[in-house]
Amino acid sequence: MVNRKNIKDVARAAGVSISTVSRVLNDSKGVREELKQKVLDAVQILGYHSNTIARALKGMPTKTFGLLIPSIENPFFPSMVRGVQDEAHRNGYSVFLCNTDGSGIIEEAQFRLLLDKKVDGIILVASKYTTKYLKKENNELPIVMMDRYVRSPNYSYVTVDHSVGVRLAMDHLRTLGHKRIAFLGSKLISSGARERFQAYKRYMIDLRSKLDESLVVLGDYTYESGIKMTEELLRRDVKFDSILCGNDLIAFGVIEVLKQKGIAVPDSISVVGYDDIAFSSYYTPKLTTVHQPTYDVGQLSAKMLIDMISGVDRRVKHIKIEPSLAIRETTLRVGSDSH
Amino acid sequence: MVNRKNIKDVARAAGVSISTVSRVLNDSKGVREELKQKVLDAVQILGYHSNTIARALKGMPTKTFGLLIPSIENPFFPSMVRGVQDEAHRNGYSVFLCNTDGSGIIEEAQFRLLLDKKVDGIILVASKYTTKYLKKENNELPIVMMDRYVRSPNYSYVTVDHSVGVRLAMDHLRTLGHKRIAFLGSKLISSGARERFQAYKRYMIDLRSKLDESLVVLGDYTYESGIKMTEELLRRDVKFDSILCGNDLIAFGVIEVLKQKGIAVPDSISVVGYDDIAFSSYYTPKLTTVHQPTYDVGQLSAKMLIDMISGVDRRVKHIKIEPSLAIRETTLRVGSDSH
DNA sequence: ATTATTCTTGAAAACGTTTGCAAGGAAGGT
């Protein structure tokens, strides 16, 4: 392995021309079986690996794609990223991971950097900035939006059906006798946040013909924001018997504040999270939450992208996966007392 | 942006040869100021980006490196990865992230794949397999070991000084009056696991001249293992007043089991974690734990690698960062009663 | 047997750069 062999070395060893070697390494068509075997043997013996860079220069695929997410530190993403990578590696792809921190400038810069690196495609978690730079490129580069997307007939996406997720959570709470269900979620800056709030709103309107705005607080998808929103809700002095949270981190903030105020969860107030990050089942009490199949979302996104790249299936597709409900320890029937 | 410009287009627009363009884009030395400006203008106007692939083919750096970790789903790694990426992007590098799942076969395969992709360097979390394939390569490729390492004068690493971490935790427990401190950690398959156990052992021997083996259980760095190890410890029917855990996930398992058995934390038993993953301060009760500066470890690793790549500093270096202790709610003075 | 067709093969031209080399011009020394 001291100095890498090139196609010329193989050609010499096999006693053929480099064109022949190249042919057996690619299409393999139109090469006599005998020569083909000789080449394969030579490759074997010399431990030859074709040079990705040189192939890329000739316009061949780089077997590489980009993955643009807000932040790997957001516990919602690791398993999704893992899903992408597993599918990628299974198909011989390497993936560039980039964090955008929700900044349009960074997102666009990273996007262009990926273009420069000649990736075969890009998977991205769309933001409100995405369309801006995306339509500047009228290129053929395969793109898949993952989780968060923008409505467009031009781009494929795979995401989760939040109307189902919210309905599962609400039905669960209703079944337990809850009537005044508060919603503590994210401001409506992403497709997911919008859909969750819309689904909640629709559900409440169906229930009592109008939405009680005093039951709603909007902030960020963070623990700290969960704390602030709960304090705000408490300050309003409005009656509620349960809380649906926009994600699990918010739920942890909620439970922390309720605990501090001496309000028992789930005995006095039931809490439902959203996402089902790994941590939710380690938490005490174990969090009842809407389980998002994040690994599957990642894996499917990668599969879809690879299909587009390899030309197996170039059509734009919109996939929504159904979430499920993980009923654990933070929800309880109204009026029951676990003591 | 419909069709990318190449260096030839720039040369034509600026009225110079491509060599001149190349020169101003690289060293910039030995080009008349006037021409240099013309070229720069042309680059500006045409929106030219030099083709990374073609440069790489000439042996120029790809501005790309690999990052090999056990799994991004392990909550210990996201912030470390983030540290690496932030430093990388600040210097114009893109990073390939790969998961090895602790498998030597996958690790080596990924390593070779990165080599094929012509990365400028590799950061890896070493395993017992690492040396095997690493010494097969007598190449010049810059390599930095991150967090887990193997002893070798040939390879740089940056890691955390666990003897300090364990001492901080033990001193804290001793100060609170704890005498019988159990250790629930990982089997000794990584440098970190070995060092933590060794430090605990040394501390206990210093204290009472010998190690009470019945206070030690070894398993994996997981929640589930934490549960099993606690059950095992309880089964032994040995007296203990506190538990030092090999990482935070184990600590969560420990606390869960103790809670189920009606043993109050921290009132009856104090628990100290290790790592200080984000979740530990969201947990109830908030976990007292050894804080590992994981972001810094990542950032420093990347900085070190980039220095090696750019030739700024090629010496092999061994850096150990000191951890700190985050005292929160799972440790209490012996005999005190919070009720 | 002769011609038309198909299969195999290799030579050579790309892909977009960097860089050694040589040439031309300007500047400096005598």
Place this chain on the structure above:
DNA sequence: ACCTTCCTTGCAAACGTTTTCAAGAATAAT
């Protein structure tokens, strides 16, 4: 004025592939 030396520039060869094209061999068709 002439000879060095230095600075600036362009030509052309590489880097390791893929692929078009043409040619030669082998096969099929008449």
